[in-house]
Amino acid sequence: xxxxxxxxxxxxxxxxxxxxxxxxxxxxxxxxxxxxxxxxxxxxxxxxxxxxxxxxxxxxxxxxxxxxxxxxxxxxxxxxxxxxxxxxxxxxxxxxxxxxxxxxxxxxxxxxxxxxxxxxxxxxxxxxxxxxxxxxxxxxxxxxxxxxxxxxxxxxxxxxxxxxxxxxxxxxxxxxxxxxxxxxxxxxxxxxxxxxxxxxxxxxxxxxxxxxxxxxxxxxxxxxxxxxxxxxxxxxxxxxxxxxxxxxxxxxxxxxxxxxxxxxxxxxxxxxxxxxxxxxxxxxxxxxxxxxxxxxxxxxxxxxxxxxxxxxxxxxxxxxxxxxxxxxxxxxxxxxxxxxxxxxxxxxxxxxxxxxxxxxxxxxxxxxxxxxxxxxxxxxxxxxxxxxxxxxxxxxxxxxxxxxxxxxxxxxxxxxxxxxx
Numbered sequence: 001x002x003x004x005x006x007x008x009x010x011x012x013x014x015x016x017x018x019x020x021x022x023x024x025x026x027x028x029x030x031x032x033x034x035x036x037x038x039x040x041x042x043x044x045x046x047x048x049x050x051x052x053x054x055x056x057x058x059x060x061x062x063x064x065x066x067x068x069x070x071x072x073x074x075x076x077x078x079x080x081x082x083x084x085x086x087x088x089x090x091x092x093x094x095x096x097x098x099x100x101x102x103x104x105x106x107x108x109x110x111x112x113x114x115x116x117x118x119x120x121x122x123x124x125x126x127x128x129x130x131x132x133x134x135x136x137x138x139x140x141x142x143x144x145x146x147x148x149x150x151x152x153x154x155x156x157x158x159x160x161x162x163x164x165x166x167x168x169x170x171x172x173x174x175x176x177x178x179x180x181x182x183x184x185x186x187x188x189x190x191x192x193x194x195x196x197x198x199x200x201x202x203x204x205x206x207x208x209x210x211x212x213x214x215x216x217x218x219x220x221x222x223x224x225x226x227x228x229x230x231x232x233x234x235x236x237x238x239x240x241x242x243x244x245x246x247x248x249x250x251x252x253x254x255x256x257x258x259x260x261x262x263x264x265x266x267x268x269x270x271x272x273x274x275x276x277x278x279x280x281x282x283x284x285x286x287x288x289x290x291x292x293x294x295x296x297x298x299x300x301x302x303x304x305x306x307x308x309x310x311x312x313x314x315x316x317x318x319x320x321x322x323x324x325x326x327x328x329x330x331x332x333x334x335x336x337x338x339x340x341x342x343x344x345x346x347x348x349x350x351x352x353x354x355x356x357x358x359x360x361x362x363x364x365x366x367x368x369x370x371x372x373x374x375x376x377x378x379x380x381x382x383x384x385x386x387x388x389x390x391x392x393x394x395x396x397x398x399x400x401x402x403x404x405x406x407x408x409x410x411x412x413x414x415x416x417x418x419x420x421x
Contacts, residue, residue: 047352047353047354047355048123048354048355048356049119049120049121049122049123049145049356050121050122050123050124051095051123051354051355052095053095054094054095054096055095055096055097055098056091056092056095056096056097056098056123056347056354057098057099057100057121057122057123058079058083058097058098058099058100058122058123058124058125058126058343059099059100059101059102059118059121059122059124059125059126059128060075060076060079060080060099060100060101060102060125060126060127060128060129060336061102061104061111061114061115061118061125061128061130061136062075062076062101062102062103062104062128062129062130063103063104063105063106063129063130063131063132064076064101064103064104064105064106065103065105065106066104066105066106066107066110067106068106071106071131072129072130072131072150072332073327074129074327074330074332074333074336075127075128075129075150075332075333075335075336076099076101076127076336077320077323077324077327077333078127078316078320078333078334078336078337078340079099079126079127079336079337079339079340080099080101080323080324081316081319081320081322081323081324081337082316082319082337082340082341082344083097083098083099083340084319084322084323085315085319086344092344092347092348092354093348093351093352093354094352095354097344099126100118100121100122102114102115102117102118104130104132104135104136106130106131106132107132107135108132108134108135108136109135110132110135111130111132111133111134111135111136111139112135112136112138112139113139114136115136115139115140115143116139116143118143118145119139119142119143119145122145123145123146123354123356123359124145124146124147124148124343124356124359125140125145125146125147125148125149126148126336126339126340126343127148127149127150127335127336127337127339127340128147128148128149128150128336129149129150129151129332129335129336130153131153132153133149133152133153133154133157134153134154134156134157136157137154137156137157140157140160140163141160144162144356145162145356146162146164146343146356146359146360146363147160147162147163147164148164148165148339148342148343148363149163149339150332150335150336150338150339151332151335152167155169158383161360162356162360164342164360164363164364164380164381165342165369165378165380165381166364166380166381166382166383167383168383168384168385170418170419171384171385171416171417171418171419172207172208172211172416172417172418172419173300173385173388173389173390173415173416173417174211174212174214174215174388174415174416174417175298175388175389175390175410175411175412175415176274176296176298176390176392177211177212177215177217177274178215178216178414178415179390179392179404179410180246180272180274180296181212181215181216181217184245184246184271184272185216186245187245187246187270187271187272188212188216188217188218188245188246188272189216189217189218189245190218190220190242190243190244190245190246191212191217191218191219191220191221191244191245191246191247191248191272192219192220192221192222192223192239192242192244192246192247192248193205193208193209193219193221193222193223193247193248193249193250194223194224194225194235194247194248194249194250194251194255194256194259195222195223195224195225195249195250195251196224196225196226196227196250196251196252196255197224197225197226197227198227201250201251202224204250205222205224205250207419208248208250209222210419211417211419212248214417215417217246220242220243220244221238221239221242221244223235223238225251225255227252227255229255229258230258232258232259232261232262233262233265233266235259235262236259236262236263236265236266236268237266239263239268239270240263240266240267240268244270245270245271245272246270246271246272246273246274247270247272247273247274248273248274248275248276249274249275249276249278250276251278252278253278253279253281253283253284253287254287256275256278256279256284256288257284257287257288257291257292260273260275260288260291260292260295261288261289261291263291264290264291271294272296273294273295273296274295274296274297274298275292275295275296275297276297276298277297277298277299277300277331279292279295279297279395280297280299280331280393280400281330281331282328285395285398285399285400289398292395293395293396293397293398294394294395294396295394295395296392296393296394296403297392297393297394297395297400298390298391298392298393299331299390299391299392299393300375300376300389300390300391301331301334301335301338301374301375301391302373302374302375302391303391303393303400303402304317304329304330304331304334305399305400306402309407310372310373310374311372312341312371312372312373312374313334313374315372316329316333316334316337316374317329320333334374337371337374338371338374338375341371341372341374342363342366342369342371342380343359345366345369346359346362346363346366347359347362349362350362363380363381364380364381365381366379366380366381367379367380373408376389376409376411377411385416386413386416387411387412387413387415387416388411388412388413388414388415388416388417389409389410389411389415390409390410390415391404391405391408391409391410392404392410
């Protein structure tokens with residue numbers, strides 16, 4: 001499942017619930033270490049929008065109010081935490097990093113208005129997260145400021161030349177699917193997929209099937225369902241009667257939980273249950289209970305449970321606690337933190353004469369960026385991935401546990417699949 005699909009599913013699930021029914025950086029400090037003071041006193045005055053002699057103002061555009069209050073509040077919380085860490089270390093070339101937060105109201109028009117307002121006030125968008133990118137596309141395109149989104153939900157936004165990291169919807173990472181096929185070669189020959197019956201999830205299910213069949217999966221059953229489906233008993237019995245042995249979803253977490261609970265009630269035990277990134281949250285663990293035991297969770301970032309082994313992750317958790325004491329570390333928050341680290345590294349490398357054009361150029365040249373090991377290394381400016389990377393977790397005794405690899409990420413150039421090939 002792509003990150004954009006996951007974002008849409010998270011938003012959709014919560015909206016429905018609310019209605020009654022998740023380059024090298026030059027002189028930059030290595031990510032994972034607290035930033036050192038970057039040229040204190042070397043600022044060069046007002047060099048661009050949002051840049052003065054003593055401050056750089058960045059913006060976080062996020063779904064914060066509306067039908068789902070606090071939907072992506074983790075994003076501004078994380079960026080503000082990162083800014084606090086940077087400022088304690090002296091800022092960026094003597095300039096304080098200031099964060100302005102813009103609320104979309106969790107709708108298309110609000111997204112557009114937020115970007116229109118931010119464009120004339122902030123230097124760049126950093127860590128922004130909204131499920132309504134389509135509404136703001138024209139505003140983002142007209143503005144042209146550096147846009148380091150935590151995620152995007154619209155392919156057209158991704159194509160804009162100042163949106164980073166560069167990505168392409170033509171490719172899929174099949175590393176986790178290949179690993180499951182290698183561990184359970186017989187089971188994945190009898191696979192099923194459940195997905196929402198809306199266009200975005202139907203398209204994503206088409207792509208998931210195509211990509212997984214390239215690494216040995218065979219789907220014998222495909223079941224679309226309404227997002228508000230509540231009676232999963234007949235669907236669970238259908239899974240049992242068809243002899244399904246491996247199951248995955250392109251669905252929101254609520255529907256994943258409903259099916260897993262129904263399967264358990266009907267005495268159906270599956271060896272392979274890939275709950276995707278939708279199944280990585282404390283809310284999922286609490287909701288699914290024993291029915292989630294053994295579920296596999298492929299991730300594109302470190303496990304939040306591994307702070308003792310990852311200094312960069314420990315920094316995120318430490319500074320989040322300092323700045324927003326009631327906030328919990330989340331995948332979305334971590335993604336926004338990673339974008340803030342990307343911005344810091346690029347802005348530091350540009351130097352005191354900071355401009356939007358110079359930052360875009362620097363971001364386009366960054367290679368092997370990994371935010372101190374929080375994510376696998378990426379070439380920020382290249383939309384074509386060099387390798388597919390993942391870490392596989394599993395639900396064991398009501399908690400997440402790393403099962404592969406022993407540390408870091410498993411990466412291989414063979415794990416990138418181009419659709420249509």
